[in-house]
Amino acid sequence: MKKAGIDPKILGVVLVLLILPAWEAIRIGGSISPLLMPPLVSIGSALLQGLIQGTLLVQIGLSLMYILTGAGIALVLAFFTLWISNLSPAVHHAVGILGALFHPLPGIVLLPIIILWAGIGPSAVLVVIVHSVFWPVLTNLQAGYRSIPETWRMTGQNYELAGWKFLVFIALPATFPYLLAGLRIAWARGWRALISAEMLFGAIAGAGGLGWYIHSRRVFMDSPGLFAGILVIMLIGSLVESMMFSLIERRTIQKWGMSL
Amino acid sequence: MKTEKTLYHFLRMPALLPFLLTVLLIFFLSTLLAGCQANQKPAQLQTLRIAEQHGLAYLPLGIMQTQGLLDRELAELNRENGRVDIQWIRMGNATAIREAMLANRLDIGFMGIPPFLLGVYRETGWQLFTGLSESPLGLVTLDESKQSLADLNPTDRIALPQPGSIQHILLAMAAERQLSNPKIFDNQLVSMGHPDGLAALLTRREVTAHFTAPPFLFTALEQPGARQLISGEQAFGGPFSFIIGALSPGWTDSPAHTEALKGFRRALDHSLSLAQDMILDAQRGAVEESRATLWQEVSAFYNLEPQVLLAHLSEPGFRYSSEILGLDTFIRAMDRFGYLDSTRVTELLIQR
Known part of the structure; x- marks a missing residue:
């Protein structure tokens, strides 16, 4: 018997509609202090106030700018490393060993050392993001490169594609599903690393990012603002995942009929 | 057994299960969070949890701990249930203390006046029960091109414990006065x-x-080229209490709690006078013989050589007292800066 499929979109809406009254029910039913569980109305108005009067938009922009810059640097580095590791098996193994050692390290663990070496400025935050993005992207790129179908390689040879032409017309489309999977992991890791780094460093430049927003709400005991900041982080995280990555996936690998 | 069967079918209705689970979850979460709140009123006092922070401004509390003054005062209390368990906790900042008090994990917390006022404004129900210390404070730079606050550019970063801390409010007061x-x-x-x-x-x-x-502050000022851009007293415009003691709202009027608070005040008075004696020794540059052990034990507690502690305490600006100075000025300043509403805070403070 075929199970009736539930539309994930409807399920999502239903879930949110269940969570909201549950929040209010717990809050009112347990007569819980608004400092521990602020009413939804005050969270909403804190969010609006932050967006309209406050610097929340600037802070969101700053955070996104950091992550894009960091991810860009990491991507270039990963492609470069892929290229040099294909030059000789020794380099390939060396990169593999380094990856095994560094990939499992959460960026936040490196923070104390990064503070010592790169200080507490934007460069330190970029180092954390680059570290978080670089390893998953590289590992996936390598896996993708290894799995380029032999027929594709041969087709490329038939057309006498070599060097950059081989990379652009054969290797890139072939590894794209892997690259996208790597970027997804990288986004999740980088986003978390960025927020943690901002919360620890304090203002990095000017208004500081979303992490600083949450930190400053916390120190002023503004619980609704604190929850508003958490909401924004959740929203941006899932928007990027469900809008940006899904869109790219539909336009590319699904269209090409090669999703993993 | 018709009813049982009906109930069984009723419970098996697929739509009901998520509903029941939700109700259970709500119930569970409310009990959990309600436990966090300070609404239990135990008649007996089992434990007394006190939070302090780093630095010499907390010296009387160090004396109280090394000399066992509080233990002695509370030894008589709660005899039928054994001794009151006294727990001292040293925390990194006032935010952590405020949150621990909110979660009903602390009874007494020591912090600067502004973080305390923010807590009062957010209706945490804390009471201000004593002052602790006045202390030299300062904004220090090692950059010789900076002669005053006006020389700080927008790219110059300023380190302080956190926004809303006493250092932040003092900086804002100084900036208001000098840079409008x-x-x-x-x-x-x-x-x-x-x-x-x-x-x-x-x-x-x-x-x-x-x-x-x-x-x-002293270590920073010892560096070559160090300059104090502004002192705490200049920023404030006079003397003020640096650290005060706050009582958590979980604190009740039960006889055991009242007695414990009296005991704490006696132990604190004793510690404060010992701390003032240490300042006298420091100003004279010599430890009086009867206080040799005290100096040794307190220095060891702070991981300092007695000579270093002596030199530190000889600096002007320390005063250990239960007097509370500058509360109104802080309230008015924080109101002007938009961090609280002075009328509301004054009301809440008087209610207690």
């Missing part, structure tokens, strides 16, 4: 505890200035 804009530095603050802030200042790269308290 209390918020001018708000976008260049870096939140760092005193030890980290000092380390960052010493690298001469990361932060241009550090608003700090002894002993970190």
Whole structure:
């Protein structure tokens, strides 16, 4: 018997509609202090106030700018490393060993050392993001490169594609599903690393990012603002995942009929 | 057994299961969070949990711990259930203390006046029950091109424990007085505890200035080229209490609690007078013989050589007293800066 499929979109809406009254029910039913569980109305108005009067938009922009810059640097580095590791098996193994050692390290663990070496400025935050993005992207790129179908390689040879032409017309489309999977992991890791780094460093430049927003709400005991900041982080995280990555996936690998 | 069967079918209805689970979850969460709240009123006092922070401003509390003064005062209390368990906790900042008090994990917390006022304004129900210390404070830079607050550029970062801390409010007061804009530095603050802030200042790269308290203040000022851009007293415009003691709202009027608070006050008075004696010794430059052990034990507690502690306490500006100074000025200033509403805070303070 075929199970009736539930539309994930409807399920999502239903879930949110269940969570909201549950929040209010717990809050009112347990007569819980608004400092521990602020009413939804005050969270909403804190969010609006932050967006309209406050610097929340600037802070969101700053955070996104950091992550894009960091991810860009990491991507270039990963492609470069892929290229040099294909030059000789020794380099390939060396990169593999380094990856095994560094990939499992959460960026936040490196923070104390990064503070010592790169200080507490934007460069330190970029180092954390680059570290978080670089390893998953590289590992996936390598896996993708290894799995380029032999027929594709041969087709490329038939057309006498070599060097950059081989990379652009054969290797890139072939590894794209892997690259996208790597970027997804990288986004999740980088986003978390960025927020943690901002919360620890304090203002990095000017208004500081979303992490600083949450930190400053916390120190002023503004619980609704604190929850508003958490909401924004959740929203941006899932928007990027469900809008940006899904869109790219539909336009590319699904269209090409090669999703993993 | 018709009813049982009906109930069984009723419970098996697929739509009902998520509903029941939700109700259970709500019930579970409310009990959990309600437990966090300070609404239990135990008749007996089993434990007394006191939070302090780093630095010489907390010296009387160090004396109280090393000399066992509080243990002695509370020994008589709660005899039928055994001794009151006294727990001292040293926390990194006032935010942590406020949150621990909110979660009903602390009875007494020591902090600067502004973080306490923020807690009062958010209706946490805390009471101000004693002053503790006045202390030298200062904004220090190692950059010789900075002669005054006006020389700090928007790119110069300033380390202090956190926004809303007493250092932040003092900086805002100084900025209001000298540059007519209390918020001018708000976008260049870096939140760092005193030890980290000092380390960052010493690298001469990361932060241009550090608003700090002894002993970190003294270490910073000993560096070549160090300059104090403004002192706490200049910023405030007079003397003020640096650290005060707050009582958690979980504290009740039960006889056991009242007695414990009296005992704590007696132990604190004793510690305060011993701390003032140590200042006298320091100003004279010699330890009186009867206090030799006290000096040794307290120095060991702070991991300092007795000579170093003596030198620190000989600096002007320390005063240990239960008097509370400058409360109204802080309330008015924080109202002007938009961090609280002075009428409301005054009301809440009087209610207690």
